[in-house]
Amino acid sequence: MAAAQPSGPLLEVADLSTHFETSRGLVRAVDGVSLTLDRGKTLGIVGESGSGKTVLSRSIMNLLPKRGVVRSGSVRLEGNEILPLSAKEMRRYWGAQMAMIFQDPMTSLNPVMKIGKQITEAVRQHLDVTRQYANELAESLLASVRIPEPHARLKEYPHQLSGGMRQRICIAIALACGPKLLFADEPTTALDVTVQAQVLDLIAHQQAERFMAMVLVTHDLGVVAGRADEIAVMYAGRIVEHAPTGVLFANMKMPYTEALLASIPKLDEHSHTRLATIPGRPPDLVIPPPGCKFAPRCRYVQERCVQEEPPLTAGAAPGHEFRCWFPVGTPEGNEALARNEREGRVPQAAALAGHA
Amino acid sequence: MAGTGSIHLRAGDGALLRVEDLVVEFPIGHGGEAVHAVSGISLDVLDGETLGIVGESGCGKSTTGRAVMQLPAPKSGSVRFDGVELTSLHGEALRRVRPRLQMIFQDPISSLNPRRRVREIVREGLDIWEMGDKDARNAKVDEVLDAVGMDPANGARRPHEFSGGQCQRISIARAVVTEPKLIICDEPVSALDVSVQAQILNLLEDMKHRYGLTVVFIAHDLAVVKNVSDRVLVMYLGKACEIASPDDLYEHPKHPYTGALLAAIPVPDPTQHPDEERVLGGEVPSPIHPPTGCRFRTRCPKSQERCALEEPVLREVEPSQYVACHFPLEAGEQIDFARVGIGASIDVASDGDGSTP
């Protein structure tokens, strides 16, 4: 099946920047991001709130308003440039080529429209099919997202369903026209852990069945660990580390990635284990700090980090890139950490926070 | 999933909070039907201890927390706090107890008044009870804001100017300002990023030491609950499943549902592929017509006929580990949630429509 597809990657993003004009100045929400995604693969985008991960996925989808947004760079879907397209022209792509699942299944569904209608609307907008056929398709879609009694559900309203069921409906709507690329923006953050596992399994299942590529946006490295082929870690609007999943977890180079991973509570740790935290907050994107954007919060920080921004450099493993002068696990990194510990230096943000 | 037992309650007067056979129901319509939110929960929390309550949405864990606060008062059962029976108190007498019993909520947006300044929000408890003069109150607010890692100089700002994590810090400051003995934390980190979650969990631990707090910590993520708790109560559909120390729960879960909760936690390790068989299927049944017998039987792979007919009662299966299950897990037993046991679909009498809504 893959052989029948045209060659080249499905999605190519080159030097994409998205800046918002605000009363305070230009907010550099996404700054020079490049990435590619092959058919059927999953890219995990990981970062804190304010890292620009959501804006990035919406920029690629071309979902941002035109006014007050400054964009540059290129987004190619199967070789076609889509960044300059108007909303009207994008309608050919939305739903049919690329679809999105949002964090909050309640607000992304229309509360006063029956579920069946919401799905058939999406179908009939893109496919020239009869109402009858659309209804049948909707029912089979609901069955495919493992909703019990799909026929009865078609006539219900979103508020009659649980959060997990609503997210399944959103997935069904996103899948309705067979997109090649699915954006899942924190699809399980609003859900219970048990339901999260169900929903992620479901998405993975559908993805494999439809040979669909996916961008999975999340703040939790644990969510993408077993499910993404490669992971891009974002910080302050930039990709700070990008690697195949196995490489990233086995050999992470960026102190930020290390800190994100360390802050997850682990089941095999004893209770009352003090969690590692990242002090401070992401930087002001209007006046970002010079040098490495993570330097004010970094345990490895050295003089060079605050003066000079590290470029995205390739690591030893193929496909591994990171932005750091003193990477984790390297002699320079170890030396930097040891020196900071020896001299009692802590990151600026930690010192500010520790004013007590 | 019965748990209508109280064998796990510890003897003696050490318990700061002792809840017995708590029942909370919300009537719906006029047909006499009711949502059985909490159906006979017993728990106790010793002075200085942290009790974790864990379960899925709709299991009644938040309702339990609010019923302890008498907001609203439970339908029946006993809530003894610091030697006082709260359910017997009303009006002014109940109000007098309030500053010693505080609550932190899940939603940092909803739990702070957007119109009021941070300083006013934190000082409110002191103002209500007229604790100290104006200077003393302001000094206390400064101290508490500082303790939660907020710069008191920002006290004149309003909540919307802060991030979710910072708002949660403000909520914590508001809760500790009256120096309560017990704090009920209702999913305090569920709305936060992982990195911020770690900050708040550490902060709660610091506050506990600094102000000598006893904590009831409610969450749906067992990994989070494990980190903060001394003892964990697993709840399902208004009933207790298992009560044990967090390390015991993790080492050898006895209730199939505890096993399911553990299996659902995403592991940040790509070599451990998520195993679909270990993911609990289905949904929580309707609390209006809960299943007979064990309430978990409709999703349980181990369920037998007995589970539909007879409600299991909490019993001690290991030292200090209590489980309400007829067929508890053996050591190291792996359960396959892809199939469901024969006790799942048994209809008993007229009350058999408790399956997935």
Next chain:
Amino acid sequence: MPCSIPGFVVPERRPSPRGGAPGPGTGGFGGPGAPADAIRRDEADPSSLAFEGDAGLLQVDAVAAGPEGGRRRLGQGLNVTAWVAIAWMAFIVLIAVLAKTGLVTWGDPQNSIASCASKGPFAQGGSAPGHLLGCDSIGRDMIARLALGAWESLLVSVGAITVGFVIGGGLGIIAGYFGGFVDTVLSGMFNVLLSVPAIVLALALVAFLQGSPENAANSTLPDWFVLILAIGIVSIPLVGRISRASALSWSQREFVLAARAQGAKSGRIMIRELLPNVAPAMFSIALLGIAIAIVAEGTLAILGVGVRPPTPSWGNIIALDRGLLLTSPHIVFEPSILIFLTALALNYLGDVVRTRFEVRESGI
């Protein structure tokens, strides 16, 4: 060891209660405020940016404005239209006060000059000299009457709306906060009042307060007082229902629960927690309400129960000479234009107030 490199600070080490991994638990404050929220906001409300249009952009803008956002001075950032509306209202209020106090006079509103009767500003054969806006049907100066009429109209409308908002708003908050039986009783009361047509209710109230038409002349209550009560009472159920709905939705918020958990009494919760959230929206509705009340007084005047002649109000100027609409249109048009412009200005200001006080909290 002190360290001078920017980006480093050497703090005093603090003992950590739990020991173990580094990283102060109190991290998280100290970063420059806004931008994190800026992005967070759209993450919290994913639908907002998904559509073309202002909504998404406004949100980003709103947050990026960040800490300064809440500290704007009152007049800052108003557009020209808003300033024109404010200027108009100031002008009307000034004229009314001057006319009432007699500090500045534009002639005697009661002095009728027969020769000028019904003459408009552009009447053929020369306008009434000295009467810029002409005279009414019995030759009284229109400017003098409109100025004094402004006082009566504003007094009645502002007074009525104040009555309506204090009583209706208060009852609405009580109904919304307590719910249950209290809500049933109060909402029932509102509904009963609403089921009577407003104008009939107002007429009945005026008649009740002033007594029968024969006794009306001897009534001890001044007209403006009677009208304030009548129009105010009519507005109570309308206002009450709006404030009840608003109070009800704010009551569901957890900060109200938090206040109860702290032991706050109901009165305190209603005043400190609910009122500040309900009031801004109510205030903008009140501004619109004033415009409606001015018109309502005019309607009552036409029905013969408004401010009674010879005291002028905008409404009774129209009412008295509405028969001359074809021959001397200026008598009706002049007060009508004033009512129209005033209503327009208040309407616009109501919108401005509403948008300015809207709390941006969607995605903290």
